[in-house]
Amino acid sequence: MTEKIAVLGAGSWGTVLANLLTENGHQVSLWANKEKLVTEINQEHTNVHYLPTFKINPKVVATLSLATALQDVDLILFVVPTNAIREVAKKVVTVLNETGRKPLIMHASKGLEQGTHKRLSQVLSEEIPENERQALVVLSGPSHAEDVANRDLTSITAASVDLEAAKRVQQLFMNDYFRIYTNDDVIGVEMGAALKNVIAIGAGALHGLGYGDNTKAALITRGLAEISRLGVAFGAKPLTFIGLSGVGDLIVTCTSVHSRNWRAGNQLGQGQSLETILKNMGMVVEGVSTTKVAHELAQQKNIEMPITTAIYHVLYEQKNIRDEITCLMQREGKMEMD
Structure with a gap:
């Protein structure tokens, strides 16, 4: 069904x-906040800033x-991006109030809101209450x-507390x-999706410093332990972290x-300043803000x-960075599973 x-x-x-949803036979509107990008997508069927060689299906309408x-x-x-979720959700609910539509809500963003420390489904639930929508589904994994x-x-x-809604989304996206x-x-x-970005910054820094595969494996494994520890403290199921949105996403991102x-x-790791890196990246680096939230949640x-x-x-x-690595390696010995 379309x-x-x-x-x-x-x-x-x-x-x-x-593009994927369009190729699966659905009618898709792609909302962007830059007129130049909308024109490019509709006329050239490209998005060269983010995907230089990708050709977008002409049926995608921006x-x-x-x-x-x-x-x-x-x-x-x-x-x-995480820092825009609440603002965009406020605008969405205004439109929904005018039209009377009550759609199913999905999100595929990965982060935790600064200040409130809330997961993104919590933010969306606050801004788009149950009487204004159907269920809420989270999409995440190594992708x-x-x-x-x-x-x-x-x-x-x-993922959703409403498994029927999750199955509907499953069928929406599945293809060969x-x-x-x-x-x-x-x-x-959601916790796995957000926190893996923190560990990925560490993995990149180790590579920039010239460390090898042993170091990478140690970081990913002990990073997963930290992610699981914090997630379980907030009510997550331990087995989720050995699944696609846990170790799977962690591996690909690291x-x-x-x-x-x-x-x-x-x-x-190569010595550039954070300010310069963020200025030149051209895209949001979610792990930077998530690191601050994760640090505060761990203290809490x-x-x-x-x-x-x-x-x-x-x-x-x-x-x-090297001083921090030395401190990590010289910590008091402990049981692995503690």
Whole structure:
């Protein structure tokens, strides 16, 4: 059955998902906030800033107007940066109030809101209350937009407390190169999605400093322990972190040059300043703000997260990376599973 879907956010991931949904036979409106980009997508069928060689299906229609994107919509997919989720959601609910539509809400963003420390489904639930929508589904997993654009075989998770809604989303996206699994642990999926970006900055920094595979494996493994520890403290299921949105997403983000978090860390390891890196990246590096939130949450729950703390020291207190690595390695010995 053909569904009318609004994809909000025309970055690399939003563009690729809009294209995938269109190729799956759905009617897709892609909302962007830059007139030049809307014109490029509609006339040239490209988005060269984010995906230089990718050709977008001509049936994908971009628009500057949120009202146009949401007209007769069945589902809304948020793919905007974490710091924009609340603002965009406020605008969405205004339009929905005017039209009377009650769509299913999805998001494929990965982060935690600064200040409130809230997960993105919590933010969306606050701004788009239950009487204004159907269920809320989270999409997450190891999925670089560049690889999906090339039809690389990809598997991710659709998580919701409403499993029927998750199954609907599963069917919406599934095809011969994109596979979806359902999950009811929204907390675990969102925490894994956000916190892996922190560890990816560390992985990039180690690469920039010249460390090898042993170091990478140690960081990923102990990073996963930290992610799981914090997630479980907030109600996540432990097994979620050995799934696609946990270890799966962590592996791909910590090992791929497509990861902007890894690239930011790599440049830090090579001696560039954070200010310069963020200025030149051209895309949001979610792990930088998430590091601050994770550090504050760990303090709040009195949870030991030494890798996250070290990355926080480097990003926010300008401490030397090699000194932080020395401190990590010289910590008192302990049981692995503690």
